[in-house]
Amino acid sequence: MKILGIESSCDECAAAVVEDGRVPLSNVVATQIPFHAVYNGVVPEIASRKHTEWIYAVVKEALDNAGIGPGDIGGVAVTAHPGLLGSLLVGVSFAKAFAWARNLPFIAVDHMLAHLYACQLHHSPQDPLSGAAYPFLGLLVSGGHSIICRVDDFDDITVLGTTIDDAVGEAFDKVSKYYGFGYPGGAAIDKLAQTGDPEAFRFPLPNLYKGDHPYDLSYSGLKTAVINQLAHFQVKKGSAGPQDIAASFQKTAVDILLRSLFRAVEDIGLTTIVAGGGVAANSYLRLRLAERKDLRCLFPPLELCGDNGAMIAGLGYRYLVRGDRSPLSTTASARVRAFKRSYP
Structure with missing residues (x-):
């Protein structure tokens, strides 16, 4: 059909x-x-x-x-x-x-x-099915949403964690807009970060200690730190260029995602992760997940x-x-x- x-x-x-x-x-x-x-x-x-x-x-x-x-x-x-x-x-x-x-x-x-x-x-009837068998963990990351979920069927998901303020893609866009890195922000920062030092700035990770938020995410604090408090978090001596800001921000943004995602892996016990959304194209996110040889991480093709x-x-x-x-x-x-x- x-x-x-x-x-x-x-x-x-x-x-x-x-x-x-x-x-x-x-x-x-x-x-x-x-x-x-x-x-x-x-x-x-x-x-x-x-x-x-x-x-x-x-x-x-x-x-x-x-x-x-x-x-x-x-x-x-x-x-x-x-x-x-x-x-x-x-x-x-x-x-x-x-x-x-x-x-x-x-x-x-x-x-x-x-x-x-x-x-x-997949793009050919002769290709083996590339999808994952249910259940698995889903990582949905875009300009409007940041969601970690358990997926039991194509229309049966349980949201485990989500953003309490900005989505990850929204944070990329706002930081990129402030510094004039380009639009769309996610692609612009990803490209600029390729030549930057991700350790030039050590930005804070959110501490969601109130209530029951083991897998939830927050990007408002990171956005504020990068835009309004940049000098407070510089580690690299000397002047830092735009590429260093981009690389350090990108690293922290992905670390926030993966901290909650890996916590869900440990607690839920599922080792297959399926990513989706515009931020799933991010090269650093793909690299970090590829390092986890104990997990099967699936990404859609870039298009x-x-x-x-x-x-x-x-x-x-x-x-x-x-x-x-x-x-x-x-x-x-x-x-x-x-x-x-x-x-x-």
Whole structure:
């Protein structure tokens, strides 16, 4: 079965066709980076307008690249939450209209569950399945979310830890914006850090000692230290360049993630970790996890770390073959309560 997947949760207008929940036949992503770079961040109104302008052409290109027409599609999947509400509504409205016009089954899916599913995709029917058997630990890291979870099925996760303030990707973006490193912040800092000294600054790790927060994360303190208190944490003698700030920040940001993740590994007893989200493309995070030879750590290919339609179509297939359907009254939702925690 060929599923059309549509993704418009933030600033990427994306569509893809995936066969049998595994093989992407096409994967088109129209990036809005040039329109938001001048602001060093996503402007929601601009994002939703660009989705409205582009979505028809992006879906048509996805069908053309797959070598099929609308009549060959067996179902439509779309991101319904979480994300920017205006952007989400464009994708949901288009997907519902497409499904209604062709009398196709329609399913609305969770964006973060789709990021977890990205590792299940492979590019040829002859390839061995590269995904992980359930259960495993999930590491979902992006501009909006930082989640450590136990994953028992494609739609069955238990959130173990999440951010109490900023997400890790958000911290990358804000530090990069302050120092003028570039946009998007995650990619800019990762590139700049390649030539920097990660020990030039010794930034503090959060101490979540109140309440029951064994796996939770916090990035507000690190962001404040890097932006407002930089000189207090310098270890390297002499002048430190932008690359040293980037490398030291990146190291600490990843260390915060891994401290909680490795604690969950010890407590839960699962040794397979599946990563997803834009920050899963970070080279230092991948390097650090690769050092743990006792763990099996799976990352999507780089083109599937960011927002894309293939992960939506793949996850949607699993729902549709189970018999799940979403009513055409389905609408978008900006947030998922379980993905952000209050403190203490």
